[in-house]
Amino acid sequence: MTPLSRITRKTKETEVELELELDGRGEAQIQTGIPFLDHMLHLFAAHGYFDLKVQAQGDLHVDQHHTVEDIGICLGRAIKEALKQRPGVRRYGEARVPMDEALAMVTLDLSNRPFLHFQVTFPPGAAGLDPQLVKEFWRAVCVHGGITLHICVPYGENTHHIIEAVFKAAGRALDQATQPEPRAQGVPSTKGVL
Secondary structure (H helix, E strand, O other), X not given: OOOEEXXXXXXXXXXXXXXXXXXXXXXXXXXOOOHHXXXXXHHHHHHHOOEEEEEEEEOOOOOXXXXXXXXHHHHHHHHHHHHHOOOOEOOXXXXXXXXXXXXXXXXXXXXOOOEEEEEOOOXXXXXXXXXXXXXXXXXXXXXXXXXXXXXXXXXXXOHHHHHHHHHHHHHHHHHHHHOEOOOOOOOOOOOOOO
């Protein structure tokens, strides 16, 4: 069975339709109204080999916050839904990804115990996305996906490079964690449940 999920979220602030296929080819069709976020989600999909479709409309006349957070909510839900179709996964994943002078390290556990450790310092200067919203995005993903997620950037001088390294590393770590574990006998936990 292909681990595919479709999530729709509609509020007074946003409307998001998201489709995720874990066993994809890294193809993405992204329209969020925030070009930089489109680019980051494309990189996340490409480096995780996920097929990802996102169509979002939000109150960008206010700011980017609601749109970014709600897309994170939908991505987290999609990951959780897709994993129901694949109980025997590796569960843990990690990746270190450099982007020029920046290095991102992402480690995660598909534990169904949401937790975010976000150790990233952004230098002065902007990217096409408010850097504060990077943490909000990943918090929404881990809370709604049931993921323990540690994101650390020990060094980096360029905000764009830091954010890009984080999204690429997250894609690679999630790909590793969601791969089937042929030796698994059901849920990958000594408790028998995640």
